[in-house]
Amino acid sequence: MIVRQAANVLEIIEFFAQVKKPATLAEIADHFGWPRSSTFNLLATLSEKGYLYEPRPRAGFYPTPRLLTMARMISEVEPLPPWTHTLVADLSAETGETASIVAPAGTMAVFIDVVESQAAIRYFATIGHRVPIHATASGRALLLQYSQEERDAVYRKIEFKQYGPSTPISIEAVETELRNSIDRGYCQSFADYSRDLAGAAIPLPIGDRRLSVVVAGPEFRIGPKVAEVASLIARTVDRLRPKTAT
Known part of the structure; x- marks a missing residue:
C-alpha cells in the first residue's frame, strides 16, 4: 500500500535530483499535476524541517544538503561555491x-x-x-x-x-x-x-x-x-x- 503523502515527498526529492535546479511552486505543481494548495503544504513542511531553502529571491526552492539519499546527486549542482x-x-x-x-x-x-x-x-x-x-x-x-x-x-x-x-x-x-x-x-x-x-x-x-x-x-x-x-x-x-x- 502506498501512502500518497509520503510518496509525494519522495517524488519531490526525485524531481530535484532530475532537474538539478531550483523550481517554483507553480513549476512543481504543474509538473506533477497537483493542486497548488497541496503542493504549497508539502513545500512548506519540507522547508520547516530544514530540507528546502530558497537560494535566490523569488527563484524557487532547492534542497539543502540535509537530504541524505539524494545528497550526492544534489551536490553536483550545490549552489555554494x-x-x-x-x-x-x-x-x-x-x-x-x-x-x-x-x-x-x-x-x-x-x-x-x-x-x-x-x-x-x-x-x-x-x-x-x-x-x-x-x-x-x-x-x-x-x-x-x-x-x-x-x-x-x-x-x-x-x-x-x-x-x-x-x-x-x-x-x-x-x-x-x-x-x-x-x-x-x-x-x-x-x-x-x-x-x-x-x-x-x-x-x-x-x-x-x-x-x-x-x-x-x-x-x-x-x-x-x-x-x-x-x-x-x-x-x-x-x-x-x-x-x-x-
Whole structure:
C-alpha cells in the first residue's frame, strides 16, 4: 500500500535530483499535476524541517544538503561555491568555534554549511538547522541585504517572542539593531535566541544570493572577543573570496 503523502515527498526529492535546479511552486505543481494548495503544504513542511531553502529571491526552492539519499546527486549542482566551505573550515579552526553559512527561509534562517567546534562545550549546529531571522546575528546579517519593503514583508509574518533576555521583540527593536550593526560593521548576538550563546556574523552576498557567515559559541568564550571574531571573519572572506565573485 502506498501512502500518497509520503510518496509525494519522495517524488519531490526525485524531481530535484532530475532537474538539478531550483523550481517554483507553480513549476512543481504543474509538473506533477497537483493542486497548488497541496503542493504549497508539502513545500512548506519540507522547508520547516530544514530540507528546502530558497537560494535566490523569488527563484524557487532547492534542497539543502540535509537530504541524505539524494545528497550526492544534489551536490553536483550545490549552489555554494567551494571556497565558502574553506571559509567556514578556516574560521572554525582559527577560533575553535562553530562556523556556518546561512541562507534565508522566510522568517527563518537555515544553516546550509556547518563546521562544528571540537570543544566539549560548543554550539551544536547541523545542516538544515533553523533559527529566527530577526533574533540571531546570522539572520540579521541576512536582513541587512533586504530592502526596507522586503524587510517589512518579513516582519508582518514574524511572531515576536522573548526567546532570551536580549531578544528584539518588535519591528522597531530589530531595525534599531540593524542600524547598530551597520555602525559597528557586523551583527552580534548575546543570548538573543539561545541562552548562553553568542555570535558574530556578516553578510556574505554571492551574486544575487543572500547569505551570511557566522561564528558562534558559548557566551563566556565569544562574548569578550566578539569584535575580534567579526574582524577575523571579514579578513578571511577577503582572503578567500575570488576577485571575480560578488
